[in-house]
Amino acid sequence: MKRRGFIFTLDALLALILVTIMVAGVVRVTTTAPNVYITKIQENNKYIAQSLLETLRTVPLSNLVPPTQISKWIEDRTIDLTYVNPQMSPLDIVATYWALNSAEYKQKAERIMKYLLDNLARGYKYQLIINNYTSPYLTFDNSYENASNVGSATVMISGYVKNQTPRGYVAKAYLTKLVTAQEKLIGIQRVLAGGYYCFQLAPTGYNEYPLTVLSLYLEYQTVPGDENTVQSGRFQLSGNYSGGSVEVNDDLSGWSVEYSLNRRGYVEKISLTNGAETIIIYTSYTSGYNPELYEVRAIVYEDANGNQAVVYLNEGIYVEVSWIQIGRWWYISSSRAYTTVPNIDSAVYRVPVYGCYRWMDNSLDVTFKFELPLDASDITGLLNYATRAGESVNFELNGEPVTSADISTLLKGGENVFSAYFYNPQWYEIGFGSGSWISLRYKTSTPLVEDPGLVKLYNIISEGTGIYYLNSLFVPGTVTGISMKLTVEGVHEIRVYYSNGTALNLIYENTTLDGSKTTVTIDNSTLVGNLTNYVPLSELSRRNFNLIIMLDAYYNSSYSRPVRYAGQDYNYQWNNQRILYGYPDSYINITYIPKVTTTRFMIPIEQTYSLNGENPAYWWSGWRWYLAGYRTMYFNYYLPDKAIPWYVDVWTAIHFSGYPEGTTTLYEGPNANTRVFEFPLDYYLIRLAYTRLNENIMVPSETNTFKLESSSENYVFRVDDSKAIVHYFLNGYAPYGNVFPYYSKNGACGYVLTYYYNLSGIIDSDTVFIGNCKPTETPLAISASELEPTKYALDDAIFRLFVQLGAREDYNALPGTKENPIRVKLEGLAAKSIGIRNVPTTIEPIQITLRIWRD
Structure with a gap:
């Protein structure tokens, strides 16, 4: 060598x-x-x-x-x-x-x-x-x-140090290609909008403010032979009131003119309008026969928004009206107005108070995308959802209607597009309720690990009210910063709230938007600077936390319905369509220092679980008792011996009556023997996620139990609508191990190895080559049960690699046997060995960051 x-x-x-x-x-x-x-x-x-x-x-x-x-x-x-x-x-x-x-x-x-x-x-x-x-x-x-x-x-x-003559052999083994069963739980964030919006407004009154008139001028002349059209003219009004100022300088050419007569046949009111603005002139007959001379007693100017300036005059503005006789009847043939020196008695500025004359059902459209590996096969999927209050909803997946909870046939490798259309409201809100999620399972040789710190916001369209968008966020590490980008259209106000579980705390507000399409960036110093007034960043690193984005909506706990929607609960005139443009136009970015540092050999493994219930709670409906839910929700999960725990993520469905008081407690670990969290009953608990906070939870080689308990009979869990996923990594790399006198059985260059694996609860077998054979050499056919890891360097490397891949470290039921399968299917393995004389004291892999x- x-x-x-x-x-x-x-x-x-x-x-x-x-x-x-x-x-x-x-x-x-x-x-x-x-x-x-x-x-x-x-x-x-x-x-x-x-x-x-x-x-x-x-x-x-x-x-x-x-x-x-x-x-x-x-x-x-x-x-x-x-x-x-x-x-x-x-x-x-x-x-x-x-x-x-x-x-x-x-x-x-x-x-x-x-x-x-x-x-x-x-x-x-x-x-x-x-x-x-x-x-x-x-x-x-x-x-x-x-x-x-x-x-x-x-x-x-x-x-390693290598000198002359080998004294023995050490071997290492690692994956080069695999097939794994990957699972994904897509928790659907809570998106809501108002159930109804005001379709037609009507003023119910006015707020009046004294108006100081600085200048006033009116003159016009109708078209000869056309008493209903202004040939030329101008109206000017300038003044101040406590809420602002009035500045009008309108060319009246082309405006239409309408006349109102009293019972004696004299003109008492003349209305001029261009379709958006209106000038109403109130007159009093003074003298003359044809033309008749009228003195203007009041002028009401109304702008396009319904605001009115009302000016009362003593004298100084006049109108002449001419008549023509046709047959037995007299008709107005023309009119003109002119101004001398206005003598103003008083003036007010009136801002209308609108009520809703006609209501319309709102609709809400929510669309988001999710990725599957391009080589994904055997894809299965399940949709679970809850609406806010029983409204109708239509779902589409990749352009096809969703007609059942089983969405397997509609899924594909690559990008998938899911949309939900809510309509026919039954209450004051529509949208997703807690307990909405998509559960996926598939096989792949290129497992995906998405960055939890990049939250891709949905594309949301509300037809006529504001939008409420609760994002339950989690990163498996130490949070260092949070920033946000929102691209909106039809929106006048943006607010962001932090939820402490029982109330919402405002951490960002922008009320200066004009409704046009715009992008708002909220930087880390703004968000975190305000957020830390209510919670330290260290607390956000322990479990998930909620940020609520409200577009033309706000929170006020003094109302029985504390979320108020523009178009429904206030500002009825804001009854337009609103759009939040989804990722990449809108997103939340959470920067963090991860607890688990990944390498290219690490394989993401996920397992989903249904929840079980204990301590049922029965509520009275008015005529019968019914099962409302369970005060305790739990599930058990096992982590392999060499699993590297990442995080547990449970999308919870809750049900509560009124605003109950009490606590929620999470127990975890073997036999649920460690109390992890205790916090007040959370009215916004759509998710509970956490990483391995101490060595007593998420314990490898053990069956762990997640148990969540409510202290109140009026706050329960809907276990059938809840879903959990456990994330961990396996390491597809076994470094050089102990020194052995022999490389392999029978001096073979390598093995064609028969082994067992368990991808989705079904144990199957396969063969894989591992070794270092030349084209002229033949590997030895062998099964995992025939390995001798205490005698041969190659067998030892395979044993240690299989333990890393999810099998138990067991010298009786060897890793890779039917009784002790690994968690991935092997498509390619590599093994390297060296002959060494002076073996260093430490022969562990060295990780450098x-x-x-x-x-």
Whole structure:
């Protein structure tokens, strides 16, 4: 075997070609700081962190450091040529030094990495974490704890010393391709609108304000032979009142004219209008026969919004009316008005108070998209929903009507579009109630992991009222920032509330919109600055929290229905259609430091569960008792031995009467023996999600129980409408293990291995090749039950990998057997082994994480 000083665990040659291109990009990116939103900065920083780690993993140290520095390090034995050399990449040097398990050699590695980061990450702050260890050498400073633009990347490597004659073998194994059964639970956020809107307004009265008239002028002349059309004229009015000012300067040409006569045949009122504005002239006959002269006693000007300026005169404005006789009857042939010096008696400005003359049923359209892997197969889906108050609803999925709860035949790999149309309201609200969700299951070789921090908002259309949009949010980590982008049309007001469970607290308000299509961006400093008046960010990191977006709606707890909708409950004139444009035009972005750092070998696994109920509550309907729900809701779930817990997510359906008081308590872990949360009864509890907050919950190799209890008979859970999903990861990588005298059974180059797997509750078998065979060599056919993991390096690597893939660590019922199946179907496995003489004390994989940020 050819001697080498280190082991590459990845294809360095291909990476070197890619990274040579990346390095130039990294240098350019790190010298300028584009002024973009936090989301974009984070994406760039994450890309830079990944590129830097890839450079440090694949490019030789001698290509990154000047020769003089290399010579200095060799001289002071920072580079110890006994174990490493300058042609190794920096991370391979780190891994080798770390494997020696010596504080002295770890310090040498730190000095090398500090030099490289100070130069390669110039302009950025950084922190390098090696197996959860860092130091002042590896940390620029700790300001990342308060930074909202931290980019992070992680790699896993192994380092070993290899000398002459092998004394034994160590082997590692990892997945190259798989098929897994992935499950997805799409909880549908609560979207509501008013049930009715005012279709036709009518003034029910006016609010009056004294008006100070600064100037008043009226003159017009009708068209000869056409007493009902103004040939030319002008009306001017200028004045002030306590609420503002009045400025009118209208050209009256073309306005229409109508006359009203009293019982004596004299003109008492003349109305001029252009269809939007109206001038009403009240007259009093003074003298003359033909023409007749009238004195104007009052002028009422009404604008397009129904606001009126009423001016009472003593004298100064006059109207002449001419008549013509046709047969026995006299008709008005023309009129004209003129102004001398107006003598104003008094004036008022009147703002109408509108009531609704005619109501119309509202409708609500909600549309959102979700992704499935392009290679998804055996797709099944179930829709569960609740309406607000029994209104009608039509669903469509990918343009086809949904006619049953089973939506399997309508689903497809790639983008799916789901829409709900609510109509025929039965109460004052329509839309989704709690307990609405879509449950999916499918097989894929490219499992998706969506970022919980990016909340893709729905496309929502309300025909005539404001919109209420409750978003129950959760990220499995430490929240560092929240921002929001909303693109709306037909909207006058935007408000955002934080729910503490019993009331809503206003954290953002914008009442300056004019109804045109516009985009409003609410930055982190605004949202979080106001949010932390009610709750610390640390509390938001423990479980899900609710932000409610209201468009032309507001919350007032003094009403029996505290959510008030424009078009229905106030501002009846705002009875127009409203649109919230969905993602990418609208979204919520939550930045956070994840609790679980993923690598390319980690496989997302999800399992959905139905809920069970205890402690039933019966309510009186007025003529009979009925089952309202259960005060206790629970389910059990098992985590494999080597599962990496991520989070539990339960979309809850609740039912309460009045506004009950009491507490909700969550118990978790084996036998539900740990109290996790206790909080007041939450009237907005459509979801409960949490990550592994301590070692007593979400315990691997154990059956855990989620149990949620209400202390009130008047607050219960609808278990049939609730659904849970448990997220965890399996690691498709087993690092080098113990040293064995033999590589494999019978000296085989590899195995054609028969194993058992369990994807969806059905145990099946398959075969897979693992080993290192040349074209002229034949692998040994073997079953998982024939493996001897205590004797052969390859068998040991397979055993450890299968335990990582969900089987129990059991030397009697070996992993991969029918009694102990793994959780994925293998499409490709790789195994590598080395013969070694001086085996380092530590032969564990080394995980390296790089964080970078800017202030």
